[in-house]
Amino acid sequence: MTDLLAPVAASSLAEQARAALGKRNLVFVGLMGAGKSVIGKMVAQALSIPFVDTDGEIEKVSRMTIAELFASYGEPEFRALEARVIDRLLKGGPRVISTGGGAFINDNTRRLIKQGGISVWLKADLDVLWERVNKRDHRPLLKTENPKATLENLMNHRYPIYAEADLTVYSGNVRKETMVTNVLSAVVELAEKGQGK
Numbered sequence: 001m002t003d004l005l006a007p008v009a010a011s012s013l014a015e016q017a018r019a020a021l022g023k024r025n026l027v028f029v030g031l032m033g034a035g036k037s038v039i040g041k042m043v044a045q046a047l048s049i050p051f052v053d054t055d056g057e058i059e060k061v062s063r064m065t066i067a068e069l070f071a072s073y074g075e076p077e078f079r080a081l082e083a084r085v086i087d088r089l090l091k092g093g094p095r096v097i098s099t100g101g102g103a104f105i106n107d108n109t110r111r112l113i114k115q116g117g118i119s120v121w122l123k124a125d126l127d128v129l130w131e132r133v134n135k136r137d138h139r140p141l142l143k144t145e146n147p148k149a150t151l152e153n154l155m156n157h158r159y160p161i162y163a164e165a166d167l168t169v170y171s172g173n174v175r176k177e178t179m180v181t182n183v184l185s186a187v188v189e190l191a192e193k194g195q196g197k
């Protein structure tokens, strides 16, 4: 009997989270490999609202890959474009917006996100992140002699800033579906606490 009831409980959690969100955006932040792109898309599906990944949107408007943008124009230009894209996307809520790892670190972009949505930091340990990112080589910031040490340096610098997000959800070695449930529960809890903006 419990199994038969489980899908009902799951859908009502999504409905509660959707109601809690209203017209606001749900914005995923966190380091490379935390699961922003993958979990963000699944959360949007659960909430039945549109999903957009800012890196994907940047690649679409620039007709270049992120790696090409970094190589041709450098990180400051990429950050300026990222800020403009995020500013535009935040205006069309409700949406789930998965940002690239550096977006929330940029003062201007962070301010825009704080104004335009509920931010969720997917927080993960170094070994989990490393395990996930070292399987692919499309992230320009990790093209260094010791990418794991680079990731650790980024962690040390960025974690206090990610901590400013409205919600923190731990992204450990748990199933993606469990991550989705944990994010939805955190959104509902925030609303219940009366702290939803």
Ligand SMILES: Nc1ncnc2c1ncn2[C@@H]1O[C@H](COP(=O)(O)OP(=O)(O)O)[C@@H](O)[C@H]1O
Binding pocket: 030, 031, 032, 033, 034, 035, 036, 037, 038, 039, 132, 133, 172, 173, 174, 175, 176, 179
């Ligand atoms: N909870 C999870 N369990 C297993 N693999 C995961 C989990 N979360 C993310 N991943 C995997 O880690 C990799 C990085 O995820 P991604 O969403 O691209 O991270 P980000 O956008 O934060 O850099 C992908 O291959 C994704 O499938």
Ligand SMILES: O=C(O)C1=C[C@@H](OP(=O)(O)O)[C@@H](O)[C@H](O)C1
Binding pocket: 030, 031, 032, 033, 036, 037, 055, 066, 099, 100, 101, 102, 103, 138, 139, 140, 141
């Ligand atoms: O951490 C960062 O500064 C970056 C993270 C990347 O996105 P993911 O976090 O989705 O990998 C991408 O935006 C770019 O390579 C820069």
Ligand SMILES: [Mg+2]
Binding pocket: 036, 037, 038, 055, 098, 099, 100
């Ligand atoms: Mg991503």
